[in-house]
Amino acid sequence: MNKNKYFQKLQANYFFxxxxxxxxxxxxxxxxxxxxSLGIGDVxxxxxxxxIAAMHNAVEDMAHxxxxxxxxxxxxxxxxxxxxxxxxYLPRGINLQLDEVFVSDGAGSDLGNxxxxxxxxxxxxxxDPVYPAYVDTSVMAGxxxxxxxxxxxxxVYLPCVRENGFVPDLPRKKVxxxxxxxxxxxxxxxxxxxxxxxxxxxxxxxxxxxxxxAAYETFIEGDDIPHSIYELEGAERVAIEIRSYSxxxxxxxxxCGYTIVPRQTGLQQMWHRRQCTKYNGTSYISQQGALATYxxxxxxQVRDNIMYYKHNARNILNSLQGMGFEVYGGIHxxxxxxxxxxxxxxxQFFDLLLEKCQVICTPGVGFGSAGExxxxxxxxxxxxxxxxxxxxxxxx
Amino acid sequence: MNKNKYFQKLQANYFFxxxxxxxxxxxxxxxxxxxxSLGIGDVxxxxxxxxIAAMHNAVEDMAHxxxxxxxxxxxxxxxxxxxxxxxxYLPRGINLQLDEVFVSDGAGSDLGNxxxxxxxxxxxxxxDPVYPAYVDTSVMAGxxxxxxxxxxxxxVYLPCVRENGFVPDLPRKKVxxxxxxxxxxxxxxxxxxxxxxxxxxxxxxxxxxxxxxAAYETFIEGDDIPHSIYELEGAERVAIEIRSYSxxxxxxxxxCGYTIVPRQTGLQQMWHRRQCTKYNGTSYISQQGALATYxxxxxxQVRDNIMYYKHNARNILNSLQGMGFEVYGGIHxxxxxxxxxxxxxxxQFFDLLLEKCQVICTPGVGFGSAGExxxxxxxxxxxxxxxxxxxxxxxx
Numbered sequence: 001m002n003k004n005k006y007f008q009k010l011q012a013n014y015f016f017x018x019x020x021x022x023x024x025x026x027x028x029x030x031x032x033x034x035x036x037s038l039g040i041g042d043v044x045x046x047x048x049x050x051x052i053a054a055m056h057n058a059v060e061d062m063a064h065x066x067x068x069x070x071x072x073x074x075x076x077x078x079x080x081x082x083x084x085x086x087x088x089y090l091p092r093g094i095n096l097q098l099d100e101v102f103v104s105d106g107a108g109s110d111l112g113n114x115x116x117x118x119x120x121x122x123x124x125x126x127x128d129p130v131y132p133a134y135v136d137t138s139v140m141a142g143x144x145x146x147x148x149x150x151x152x153x154x155x156v157y158l159p160c161v162r163e164n165g166f167v168p169d170l171p172r173k174k175v176x177x178x179x180x181x182x183x184x185x186x187x188x189x190x191x192x193x194x195x196x197x198x199x200x201x202x203x204x205x206x207x208x209x210x211x212x213x214a215a216y217e218t219f220i221e222g223d224d225i226p227h228s229i230y231e232l233e234g235a236e237r238v239a240i241e242i243r244s245y246s247x248x249x250x251x252x253x254x255x256c257g258y259t260i261v262p263r264q265t266g267l268q269q270m271w272h273r274r275q276c277t278k279y280n281g282t283s284y285i286s287q288q289g290a291l292a293t294y295x296x297x298x299x300x301q302v303r304d305n306i307m308y309y310k311h312n313a314r315n316i317l318n319s320l321q322g323m324g325f326e327v328y329g330g331i332h333x334x335x336x337x338x339x340x341x342x343x344x345x346x347x348q349f350f351d352l353l354l355e356k357c358q359v360i361c362t363p364g365v366g367f368g369s370a371g372e373x374x375x376x377x378x379x380x381x382x383x384x385x386x387x388x389x390x391x392x393x394x395x396x
Numbered sequence: 397m398n399k400n401k402y403f404q405k406l407q408a409n410y411f412f413x414x415x416x417x418x419x420x421x422x423x424x425x426x427x428x429x430x431x432x433s434l435g436i437g438d439v440x441x442x443x444x445x446x447x448i449a450a451m452h453n454a455v456e457d458m459a460h461x462x463x464x465x466x467x468x469x470x471x472x473x474x475x476x477x478x479x480x481x482x483x484x485y486l487p488r489g490i491n492l493q494l495d496e497v498f499v500s501d502g503a504g505s506d507l508g509n510x511x512x513x514x515x516x517x518x519x520x521x522x523x524d525p526v527y528p529a530y531v532d533t534s535v536m537a538g539x540x541x542x543x544x545x546x547x548x549x550x551x552v553y554l555p556c557v558r559e560n561g562f563v564p565d566l567p568r569k570k571v572x573x574x575x576x577x578x579x580x581x582x583x584x585x586x587x588x589x590x591x592x593x594x595x596x597x598x599x600x601x602x603x604x605x606x607x608x609x610a611a612y613e614t615f616i617e618g619d620d621i622p623h624s625i626y627e628l629e630g631a632e633r634v635a636i637e638i639r640s641y642s643x644x645x646x647x648x649x650x651x652c653g654y655t656i657v658p659r660q661t662g663l664q665q666m667w668h669r670r671q672c673t674k675y676n677g678t679s680y681i682s683q684q685g686a687l688a689t690y691x692x693x694x695x696x697q698v699r700d701n702i703m704y705y706k707h708n709a710r711n712i713l714n715s716l717q718g719m720g721f722e723v724y725g726g727i728h729x730x731x732x733x734x735x736x737x738x739x740x741x742x743x744q745f746f747d748l749l750l751e752k753c754q755v756i757c758t759p760g761v762g763f764g765s766a767g768e769x770x771x772x773x774x775x776x777x778x779x780x781x782x783x784x785x786x787x788x789x790x791x792x
Contacts, residue, residue, distance in 0.1 A: 001572040001605045002515040007666045042466035052459040055681070059455060062649070063448040065778075069649040070438035105501050105651070105679070112674025116536065119398040136673045140512065176397040209397045253458070253465040253680040255501070270403045277532045278508025283501070283679050284649040285451070382461075 006142040013132065015366040022350070023360050030358070036389040038316070038377045039360040041185070041335075043250045045308055047289070048301030051249055054292035058285040072281035075272060076103025076258065080287050083294040084258055088243070094230040096260060100268055102275060103282050103290075106257040107215050107244035112137045113278070114211060114240055114259070117270050122176035125156040127168055129186055129364055129371030131213070134179040143177075150369050159370045160187055162339065166328060167195050170202050178203065180229075181213040183220060186367045186376040187337040188329015190225045196232055203238035209265065210239040215257075218248040218306050219313075220332045236262040247334065249293045249302050256286040309334050312386045313379035319390040320377075334379040337364070349375050357392040402538040409528065411762040418746070419756050426754070432785040434712070434773045435756040437581070437731075439646045441704055443685070444697030447645055450688035454681040468677035471668060472499025472654065476683050479690040480654055484639070490626040496658050498671060499678050499686075501651040503611050503640035508533050509674075510607060510636060510655070513666050518572035521552040523564055525582055525760055525767030527609070530575040539573075546765050555766045556583055558735065562724060563591050566598050574599065576625075577609040579616060582763045582772040583733040584725015586621045592628055599634035605661065606635040611653075614644040614702050615709075616728045632658040643730065645689045645698050652682040705730050708775035708782045715786040716773075730775040733760070745771050753788040 019039060027035045047055075061067040075081070081101040089096050104110050111133055120142045126134045138144045138155060145154030156175050158168035166189035171178070180199060183190050191199075203210050212229040220227055229239045244257035251257075261271045292298045317330035326339040338361075340349040346363030353359050353375075364374030379386070415435060423431045443451075457463040471477070477497040485492050500506050507529055516538045522530045534540045534551060541550030552571050554564035562585035567574070576595060579586050587595075599606050608625040616623055625635045640653035647653075657667045688694045713726035722735040734757075736745040742759030749755050749771075760770030775782070 001603055002518055003663070003666065004513055004515055007513070007669065010669060013672075044461070044464065044466070046461050046464045047458045049459070052455060055455045055458075056452060059448060059451045059681075062443045062451075063445070065440070065442050068440065068442045068646075070440070070646075071648045106676050108676035109674060117400055117403070119400055122398055133673055140670070140673065207397055250458075250464075250466075252467045252676070255676065255679045267399070270399065273403065273406060274536070276409075277529055277536065278505060280502050280504035280648075280651065283651045283682055285455075285681055286679055 004140070006140055009144070009147065010136060010139050011147065013136070015132075019350075019360065019362065022354065026354050026358070033358045035354070035358045035360060036381070036385050036392070037360040038381055038386065038389050039362045040380065041378055042252050043247065043380050044382055045250055045305045047250050047254070048293065048298055048305065050292045050295055050298035050301055051289045055285050055289045058288035062284070069284040072284050072287065074276045074279055074281045075099070076101065076282060077287045077291070080291045083291055087294045089228065089230065092228060092231055094228060097263065099272070100260055100262050102259045102261060102271060103287060104257050104259060104279070105255040105282050105286070106246060107213065107242045108133065110242050110257060110259040111211065111213060113274065114271070115141050116274060117267050118177060118209070123154065123156060123174065125158055125171045125175040125178045127160045127179070127181060127184065128157040128369065129160065129367030129374070130179070130181055131185045132367065157368070157370070160184060160189070161370050162328070167191060170198060174206050176208050178208055178210045179213065180210055181215070183216040183333035184329075185216065186335055186362065186364065186371065188333035188335035189337070190220065190332045192224065193226050193232065196226055196229065200229070200232045200235045200238060204234050208238065209267070210235070212239050212241045214241055215244045215247055216333055217243060218302070219310065219334055225332055230260070230262075237264045240265065240267070245290050245293065248306070249290070250305060251286070251290070254286050254289055256282055256290040308383070309379045312381065312383065315386060315390065316377050316379060319393070323393065323396065330379070336377040336379070338375050338377060340373050340375060343373070346372055346375055353393070353396070356395055357389070359389045359392055400536070402536055405540070405543065406532060406535050407543065409532070411528070415746075415756065415758065418750065422750050422754070429754045431750070431754045431756060432777070432781050432788070433756040434777055434782065434785050435758045436776065437774055438648050439643065439776050440778055441646055441701045443646050443650070444689065444694055444701065446688045446691055446694035446697055447685045451681050451685045454684035458680070465680045468680050468683065470672045470675055470677045471495070472497065472678060473683045473687070476687045479687055483690045485624065485626065488624060488627055490624060492656060493659065495668070496656055496664055498655045498657060498667060499683060500653050500655060500671075500675070501678050501682070502642060502647075502653040503609065503638045504529065506638050506653060506655040507607065507609060509670065510638075510667070511537050512670060513663050514573060514605070519550065519552060519570065521554055521567045521571040521574045523556045523575070523577060523580065524553040524765065525556065525763030525770070526575070526577055527581045528763065530607075553764070553766070556580060556585070557766050558724070563587060566594060570602050572604050574604055574606045575609065576606055577611070579612040579729035580725075581612065582731055582758065582760060582767065584729035584731035585733070586616065586728045588620065589622050589628065592622055592625065596625065596628045596631045596634060600630050604634065605663070606631075608635050608637045610637055611640045612643055612729055613639060614698070615706065615730055621728055626656070626658075633660045636661065636663065641686050641689065644702065645686070646701060647682070647685070650682050650685055652678055652686045704779070705775045708777065708779065711782055711786060712773050712775060715789070719789065719792065726775070732773040732775070734771050734773065736769050736771060739769070742768055742771055749789070749792070752791055753785070755785045755788055
């Protein structure tokens with residue numbers, strides 16, 4: 001048997017392990033201090049009460065023969081898909097058909113698995129810095145080439161840095177698959193409508209597909225920033241959009257998200273077939289929980305959770321600015337992207353912050369070489385942890 | 397962008413849709429009769445009370461900050477993985493390490509996704525008849541060749557038919573990946589230890605990998621039939637085993653299963669990397685439900701559910717035998733495999749059964765060409781439905 005040779009090319013990724021190990025070692029060496037983390041991208045607020053009630057009901061449904069649910073549809077409960085269309089898209093003037101909405105166990109799976117829709121021979125573009133899974137998935141699919149000086153030879157990197165105002169340029173050579181993530185993880189920055197339209201136009205001109213990761217959509221304030229790529233002219237022909245309940249309703253441990261594959265992309269039937277062959281549907285309980293986020297009470301409770309994290313984000317943003325740091329993001333996003341002072345490297349600042357303040361951040365270089373010289377702070381901790389971490393940072 | 401050309405080769409699979417459509421049309425044309433189904437492979441019993449209680453508790457954990465759970469480990473909760481080792485493997489003398497056990501959202505996903513561990517260039521062998529996903533997954537991976545006369549040119553089919561006592565021969569040409577499913581879906585038959593050992597020995601000799609689908613393991617009676625492929629000498633070097641809570645504890649709508657990838661296969665780290673890149677872990681609630689199946693009460697309740705279905709299986713087996721039909725399976729399996737009388741085709745018998753008895757079965761030809769001339773009955777209906785269906789079949 002021949003193993004997948006592309007898997008062998010993947011570097012062992014010890015990035016997040018290294019962060020945790022450093023934090024743990026410091027805590028062990030200093031048992032009297034409490035190490036605070038503004039590093040992780042995981043939520044901490046409990047689930048909205050409406051979701052909890054719906055999931056209790058769903059569990060109870062499973063306890064009785066008359067209400068028991070076996071296999072759910074691979075593409076998701078039609079009632080949930082209808083709610084997605086009516087709440088997340090119709091109010092923005094976006095018309096979707098029911099069979100263009102695919103519920104899943106989360107954005108992580110869909111981001112990885114949609115890669116199967118394409119031949120090996122496609123050129124991939126990614127933002128730099130960015131969430132590492134797009135690159136890793138492309139390596140696994142044999143689309144990355146060789147790793148040379150920290151970059152993959154066949155991948156086109158689109159820097160998203162202060163020098164271009166965090167607005168990536170269009171690819172200079174023709175690319176086939178473009179992974180975009182806005183609001184961006186890790187920079188917390190967004191694109192305006194005209195800026196995103198340029199990418200859609202590029203894709204229309206070059207017959208490219210955009211995989212649009214909109215996991216942080218709920219953090220967008222107002223209507224000037226596009227909430228969905230389908231707000232842009234022609235996007236329904238060239239874009240797949242992936243969303244998640246993880247960061248809206250706190251579903252990181254519940255697992256539910258959805259992916260829009262418009263018929264006009266020519267990929268809708270392929271994705272349907274993929275899901276029906278390699279996926280057996282999303283947990284009935286998780287789907288019922290997701291459905292509850294669309295009730296009036298559920299919506300309010302989700303908004304309350306988002307406001308809780310947004311309070312942290314503003315707090316971090318303002319405090320760091322007050323301390324004289326150069327910071328980005330944090331408005332339409334739970335992430336604050338900070339330039340390290342005095343030309344320090346990402347890891348140097350990480351170590352300094354841990355030593356001096358016992359606070360953990362995420363070194364920007366872990367998101368790509370253009371992230372060197374930055375660190376990421378997240379708004380997902382509690383108010384108390386966030387406040388105390390910021391107080392301690394005044395020592396810097 | 398170039399689409400995955402292998403997806404284009406897949407035939408639209410209308411098999412189960414055709415069954416449902418025929419049933420629905422008949423019911424519409426005969427509004428006074430109740431159509432009974434012994435066709436579906438989905439469970440009908442409510443979940444064990446112990447599982448329900450555990451899932452209510454898990455939902456409640458998510459309602460409070462102190463007990464809230466965010467992302468779970470991609471490879472699954474260590475407590476659940478430990479329970480799997482101690483309950484499902486150690487009592488059979490099988491020693492597994494914690495990192496060889498991967499919890500997932502079900503066997504369907506793992507059966508499809510493990511295909512990524514291998515290069516395109518691997519020859520695949522499948523049983524015939526068999527659950528269609530192995531073939532479809534192989535087509536999607538580019539390993540199937542061309543469809544000629546209902547068979548894929550590059551796939552090696554291993555007939556599992558009455559002529560060989562449902563014991564498949566070893567492949568005559570060298571194959572790299574062998575999908576085995578025992579107790580078999582659809583034939584309901586099993587292999588003895590020496591019969592399965594021949595496949596393990598073949599794999600050891602030819603450096604092949606066996607993907608062993610053990611979804612129906614709980615239906616095995618006694619210890620003469622191997623419950624796990626790792627009971628066989630050397631299997632830990634050449635086999636991946638996939639199991640599910642779907643048919644044991646009724647989790648088809650809850651989604652939880654697990655896959656064993658022994659380190660000695662050389663694939664354990666690859667699978668770990670795959671899951672950490674393209675999967676974000678299994679629902680905390682589903683995992684807590686699965687864990688409850690290992691409590692003393694949970695075990696008893698699972699056994700009670702299995703006994704309920706086994707009662708149906710025996711009933712179908714004995715009744716059909718009593719009517720003079722040639723039947724197989726139904727002892728160590730929820731499936732009864734029946735040879736159609738008088739050389740009828742699978743669909744001819746399906747139509748006859750629907751017309752004369754208003755009972756739905758599954759035409760065997762849907763599982764592969766060697767399934768022609770058979771139909772499958774399942775034990776997953778209620779006692780009442782099963783009894784009435786069998787009573788009606790006396791009219792045949």
